[in-house]
Amino acid sequence: MNEMKKINLIVNDKTYQLEVDIRESLLDVLRNRLHFTGVKEGCSVGECGACTVLIDGVPTSSCIYLAVFADGKKIRTIEGLEKDGKLSKVQQNFIDEGAIQCGFCTPGIVMTTTALVESGNKFTDEEIKREISGHFCRCTGYQKIFDAVKKSLDDK
Amino acid sequence: MGFKIIGSSVNRLDAVSKVTGKAKYTNDFFEREMLCGKVLRSPYAHAVIKAIDVSEAKALPGVIAVFTSQDLPKLKYATAGHPWSIDPKHRDIEDRMILTDKARYVGDSVAAVVAQDEIIAKEALKLIKVDYEVLPHVLDPEKALEKGAPIIHEERPNNIVNDFGNEYGDYEKDFMNAQHIMEGVYDTSIVQHCHIETQTAYAYIDTDDRIVIVSSTQIPHIARRVVGQALGLSWGKIRVIKPHIGGGFGNKQEVIIEPLVAAMTIFSHGLPVRYTMTREECFISSRTRHAIKFSLKTALTKDNKLQAIHVLGISNTGSYASHGHSIIMSATSKFRPLYNFKSFKIEPKTVYTNLPAAGAMRAYGVPQMIFALESHIDDICRKLDLDPIEFRKQNLVSVGHEDPISHVVVRSIGLSECIDKGKELIKWEQKRANYKEQTGDKRRGLGMACFSYFSGTHPVSLEVAGARIILNQDGSVQLQVGATEIGQGADTAFAQMVAEVLGISIDMVHVISTQDTDITPFDTGAYASRQTYITGAAVKKAALEVKNKILTIASRKIGLQIDALDINDATIIEKKLGKEICSLGEIAMEAFYDRTHSHPITSDTSVNIRTNAIAYGVTFVEVEVDMKTGVIEVIEIYNVHDSGTIINHKAALGQVHGGVSMGLGYALSEKLMFDEKTGRPLNNNLLDYKLQTIMDTPKIGVDFVETYEETGSFGQKSLGENPTISPAPAVRNAVLDATGVSFNKLPLNPQTVFEKFKTEGLL
Structure with a gap:
């Protein structure tokens, strides 16, 4: 039952060699082993979106993704967005638009937005909403989150 | 009032730490x-x-x-x-x-x-x-009151947590002399907070x-x-x-x-x-919002003035008292500075059942009460063929109104202006006229609802707040408060207050956001929309004390009287001439290091606030009802608030957006459900409990009417909880306008609406 497996995780361009319990989620390994605590846990069952990270560019709920599945894959977390001490445009837009309140859902939504921006695709307002609909936010009523996402997509 | 930093939309102080994932929450410490x-x-x-x-x-x-x-x-x-x-x-x-x-x-x-x-x-x-x-168990509070019902706590064999209420004026006579007596029963469901961190x-x-x-x-x-x-x-x-x-x-x-x-x-x-707590535990083993059933009876005079109200309320507190009777007492107190009732009788009961314990939730019983009252007002207007806006306006309290029980005095009220703004924003007259006599499968309607709310808990509870400011060598300061930042932006508002008083920029104010009971000044915390009003008074007092100490040193140094001096852009100036004298930093250095007078500048103070300030607001909403499916779509919604001086517009907008969204969930989708036979929760997870997503949330319009509240340290009143109060009755009234059907129980989810249309013969 208590089976361990060696894996390589590439998190924000840095490789970590780890031995993980095959039952451990990627979320638990990122948070508890590697201390990427910007990855938040809101429900543990893939409902709320707070734990979203990018796995090979795809927004993924890390709470329902086993760590062993991530072996060799490129993972990006909120901690990897700042470059040379400068916030990414998406991060700055979330601040300037007032899209942050308690901040617990913020990292997940910023990661999904980052993936949308990097996809190079165009999105209608309805499509933006659909893309963000996997994230719950109880503070903002999504108004400023929508504005920040839209601004990030327009900014390119 | 000529503020420089109060009222400006500075970014949240904690925004960078939150957007980079560096902000540490409880589970981020190992x-x-x-x-x-x-x-x-x-x-x-x-x-x-x-x-x-x-x-x-x-x-x-x-x-x-x-x-x-x-x-x-x-x-x-x-x-x-x-x-x-x-x-x-x-x-x-x-x-x-x-x-x-x-x-x-x-x-x-x-x-x-x-x-x-x-x-x-x-x-x-x-x-x-x-x-x-x-x-045997009991989930329905009315059944819990019946003889022979299961006894939940031995200490209260009748399952009544409490049933004291209020009475004022010649209530019997007012009902006897009434031109019209109106009655209605309005019920709400159990909902949950759903903060994303359990x-x-x-x-x-x-x-x-x-x-x-x-x-x-x-x-x-x-x-x-x-x-x-x-x-x-x-x-x-x-x-x-x-x-x-x-x-x-x-x-x-x-x-x-x-x-x-x-x-x-x-x-x-x-x-x-x-x-x-797991999410599933959090739904049932933290707290919920009380489901409250209100039976209202009102007496009207022949010129359509609200004269008397009788409120019967049954509040389902579940298995433990928690905030208990305070919730329905808050509900039945905070609506009173809205309409000018000459007499009232309030008979609330808080009842135990075998459900999860209900507790405090944003606006503390008032959304339940205002759903009942504002639905009832529209029912009255419909029955008597009155204009719901004019009727409300005619019955509003005015400045000077004093509640006969709490003795809270209305010192500022901008509700009438809020109503005018909302009416204009939604194009009330034009659309109401257009939407008359609809018969199609999709029908539109307009509704509105007003509310009143308190700032803090006075006179029910103690309102003590502490603040501590320490001046640094460079003229910047640390601020510590015991009231907590919980995402609402309180710390940023406090920093603006300090910067305003001390004549320094916001980035010279470092707020110590973490509270630690060993170190933090005493304050009872974040609730009752009390921080900007109550803690804000402590912050101002501490800042004024620091300012006075700074100017005392400046006066000693320069020879001018303290009154002749001021601080502007971190510079000591001669007030009258606007002449710059020295930097604030120089004064701070003297305070620290002067060989004769060294006495570093700090302030550690508290206030005990014994006033309350009544905040007001209104929701205007347009809905489209799909008669075949029961789906209600919100087309437009506006919340207009009188919260006195707005300290930070960007943050205030955020509070209103979030509150309205929560109110829309309350109106249209959210309901924690239980199996009658076993008492087991049926939807204690974020998939089955229908929390609003970005797809469900319409564009939310916001405006403010900035009155100046004399008892607020900067003219401010409460705002945090307020926006949650009036969306649900406004939506309900809009559906009534669209379809002619009164929905007297929340939420108006498609199933409920569909079933009601069937019983009403519309389907």
């Missing part, structure tokens, strides 16, 4: 060998625990401790986050223990386990053997033999006191630290898990133990 706590919860809604065998669980390798109510002191305590009352008559009901010896709802805490990790802790829970004697805390015993608890709480100082009471420990033996928190909405204005996590570390030789 201790070596942190243990994991779990709770065994009752599968029965009502059952006596005859025996518990924990021996197998204890024997499981990796298990550190297993304990039950038998192992804990037999102390009953109250969990509500109210200030302690020296007067025993004014205290919350002490009806709970850390672990129970009788299950009163599905999910009640029966036993606790501490283990090396979560997997072992979960295994251990399965090994605990409980012998339950299942009792209840979580960890605790350890330090080398001074004190229990240190790091917790996601709105009320650290109250948490310290309640942990002391629950465990029979000296309050000074407990230290509570509150880091960033992932939302609260009132659910963390209650001491729910701190005593338990303290017990967990005590049973684990002081090792650090973390206990985090």
